[in-house]
Amino acid sequence: MLTLYEFPVSGNCHKVRLLLSLLGLKYQSIVLQRENQEQKSPDFLLKNPYGQVPVLQDGELVIRDSQAILVYLAKRYGDANWLPDDAAELAQVMGWLSTAANEVTHGPNALRLLHKFGRVINESEAQQITHSLLALMQMRLSQHDWLALEHISIADIAMYPYIALAGEGGVQVDEYSSVTDWLSRIQALSGYVGMPGMWSVTSS
Numbered sequence: 001m002l003t004l005y006e007f008p009v010s011g012n013c014h015k016v017r018l019l020l021s022l023l024g025l026k027y028q029s030i031v032l033q034r035e036n037q038e039q040k041s042p043d044f045l046l047k048n049p050y051g052q053v054p055v056l057q058d059g060e061l062v063i064r065d066s067q068a069i070l071v072y073l074a075k076r077y078g079d080a081n082w083l084p085d086d087a088a089e090l091a092q093v094m095g096w097l098s099t100a101a102n103e104v105t106h107g108p109n110a111l112r113l114l115h116k117f118g119r120v121i122n123e124s125e126a127q128q129i130t131h132s133l134l135a136l137m138q139m140r141l142s143q144h145d146w147l148a149l150e151h152i153s154i155a156d157i158a159m160y161p162y163i164a165l166a167g168e169g170g171v172q173v174d175e176y177s178s179v180t181d182w183l184s185r186i187q188a189l190s191g192y193v194g195m196p197g198m199w200s201v202t203s204s
Helices: 011-022 066-077 087-101 103-117 123-141 154-164 177-187
Strands: 002-006 027-031 055-058 061-064
Touching: 002 011, 011 066, 011 154, 055 066, 061 066, 066 087, 066 154, 087 103, 087 154, 103 123, 103 154, 123 154, 123 177, 154 177
Parallel strands: 002 027
Antiparallel strands: 002 055, 055 061
16 A cells, blocks of 8 residues: 655646556655654654655555655656656666755745745745746747656656645746646646645736
8 A cells, every 4th residue: 555645735746646647646645744844753764864844654565755756656656758768768767756846946946935835035035046946947938838748757757746835935937838738738637636826827
């Protein structure tokens, strides 16, 4: 039985929920009490010493980090489209997973933490990172439907949530038409699940 330990408001948790749904996998959701710092409790720290969500448990196996969870789900339950075996294609996917862990974290995710949760950040730096990232995505997506390959992969799933949630950080993604077209393609997928605050055609 798959079990996902999560916060409902977390984009990193959403990417795992999204892939689970797209793969048609049943799972148990355990929502930790963020306001009570449940993710820092001794019991949870045995699952993830960093005290962060998401964490996925599959039987006795426990996996931390959203990118690592996407890799596991794609390899264990998906097909090669989600995470290819070809070295060149795999490198392209991994490059975007790295972007999701770095530029997305320090750009749109940081701005959302500021505007939605009051986190103190370097706002000007986060703005610069965000718009440089969106410009790069716009360039890629103006010529391709998907970020890494010519079909959807976990690269798109890893990048999706905090780009879709960028409006909660005061970012107008409608300025990047190819990016919003990509958001629309993901939202049209069979099995898609969203979360409050995400960009949609009706909200733009």
